[in-house]
Amino acid sequence: MNVEKREQGESSILTINPSHKPIGIAVFVTLILVGFIVVLIQSIDQIIEGNFNLFFTIIFGFFFWGAYYKFFNFYWAILGNEIVEINPDFIRYTKCVWFLRRSKKYEKTKIGEFQIVDNSNSFGAAGTLMFGVSNINVQFNYGRKIETIGKQIDEDDAKQILIELENKSYATQSRYCLKKQVKV
Secondary structure, three states: OOEEEEEEOOEEEEEEOOOOOOHHHHHHHHHHHHHHHHHHHHHHHHHHHOOOOHHHHHHHHHHHHHHHHHHHHHHHHHOOEEEEEEOOOEEEEEEEEOOEEEEEEEEHHHEEEEEEEEOOOOOOHHHHHHOOOOOEEEEEEEOOEEEEEOOOOOHHHHHHHHHHHHHOOOHHHEEEEEEEOOOO
């Protein structure tokens, strides 16, 4: 099992740890990231010397801002863990990679139906399996968006998450069916 549970007051804290960490791929992507950092340092050096193009600097800044989110999501998917705090009034979902964290809070009144979803027949499923990321996760409706919990879980882990949600009064919002998504 990848899911560890602990109680904290009226909340349950679920920590979802990866079962498979492809370190070689992470090292390769780190080398690419180091190359981007070298280019960033050279750009800052040009800005300090006064030999810079304002348009290039702005475009380059947007590129690095977007690259941060893509690299964070990549490292989270293969090395990071998830912390799900289930409170009777809200769910706080945190993605963790080393010391970096991103959290979202979901109010219970806006949360729709929970379900276990298997995306193994969808486009790109083979690529995610190559990185060790499972195609099974727990999804729920939050307003008009579909949110996902669990990146490296199996069906038993997903059922454990749903059971914990039921224990915290989300019983009317969850179901145990395994929905297979097929995207053409």
